[in-house]
């Protein structure tokens with residue numbers, strides 16, 4: 001099965017590893033990805049915070065390209081890109097005038113056909129059909145993850161349907177269960193890491209991340225699992241500062257869901273680029289004899 | 292934290308309320324001050340007495356000055372928690388986004404200049420190449436910050452900023468998270484046209500309905 005793929009800027013830069021893993025893991029599950037041609041930045045929260053038109057128009061160009069691709073669905077692993085594209089599609093569907101104004105500037109017009117999927121939505125059917133368990137045979141014994149969804153995987157404007165539970169999402173838990181891993185219950189799975197505040201309002205972001213980190217440690221987790229590259233980068237790159245701020249000396253690797261699935265599929269660390277974390281992410285896997 | 296008593300500004304309240312409501316697409320008058328939004332707001336401890344419900348109250352009372360410039364407007368991360376939980380479906384993130392835009396139009400100096408510089412640099416870099424180039428973006432952002440700190444002779448802030456960004460940059464390079472390739476979109480002219488249209492809309496203060 002071939003579906004469209006929108007990597008977005010982060011997966012082509014600081015989270016390249018997520019791009020590599022997504023292709024590896026989905027490929028193994030029989031899902032071939034065709035990267036959208038000549039895609040552009042979705043504008044992320046910078047556009048939605050500062051310019052209402054660009055917030056719709058920037059993702060719209062990608063939607064036009066996707067609609068013209070002849071594919072019926074498209075996966076967007078980055079939570080920010082995923083939510084911005086959903087919002088743009090929905091706004092244009094309900095506002096013909098806006099749609100016409102944007103289409104006027106585009107060579108590939110937005111029709112609104114492409115189905116936008118998160119990386120969880122693409123993999124869950126594979127877990128339910130048993131294919132995931134068939135391909136990912138290595139049992140990840142000893143792993144005690146907390147699933148961290150952050151904001152944009154499940155919280156959208158209210159008129160856009162959420163494909164999971166808003167307050168207590170289960171998508172990652174379902175995938176991990178197929179790998180024989182039970183994720184721990186905790187209270188911060190959809191809390192905000194501060195996103196760009198890590199750069200432009202560091203004190204606030206460190207305090208937000210401290211609460212998340214403290215609860216994960218208190219529950220006895222030995223790692224985080226996430227789908228959002230922003231959450232991953234923040235919880236990973238700033239964990240030393242966060243740990244210092246709340247007096248916790250433990251450090252927990254922050255895995256993308258695709259890393260754990262990749263390991264369970266027996267893929268090598270180098271190939272999955274698990275050696276590119278800020279908090280060492282290879283050590284725990286070795287310690288638990290998983291690689 | 293106790294909030295100061297608000298004074299009802301009868302002359303300006305209605306027009307201000309109407310403007311914020313139509314631009315944000317939020318039904319502000321439905322708010323019955325239950326404070327469910329405040330209970331879940333992750334930046335609540337950082338914003339003094341200004342919680343989402345109190346921001347709404349300021350708007351209802353017509354306190355334009357405070358509503359356009361307070362910590363919640365600048366510290367709101369647009370996490371959408373308040374809106375998800377509000378029994379009246381009021382998405383305060385859309386309100387803070389609207390107020391940020393309005394304060395910019397009125398040339399009110401941002402309370403958090405770094406936040407403003409960040410988004411400006413992001414959209415400048417995206418306009419330039421069609422995709423975000425992390426290096427160019429951070430460069431633009433730092434130049435703006437550095438300039439501001441130099442202007443105010445704020446050496447401590449300069450020093451701290453320099454240290455923290457250098458630390459991050461070095462760690463990124465060490466962990467092979469830094470990529471030096473420049474990606475440029477072929478259809479850049481389309482992106483430029485969209486930016487132009489956006490500017491025209493900003494200049495003419497055109498309101499886009501139902502931004503939810």
Ligand code: SF4
Pocket residue numbers: 321322323324325326327328329343344347373376377378379380381
């Ligand atoms: S949750 Fe909604 S109704 Fe309640 S105070 Fe907040 S904005 Fe008002």
Ligand code: SF4
Pocket residue numbers: 328331332333334335343366367368369370371372373374383384387
């Ligand atoms: S969207 Fe803004 S105001 Fe609402 S809960 Fe999040 S940070 Fe607070």
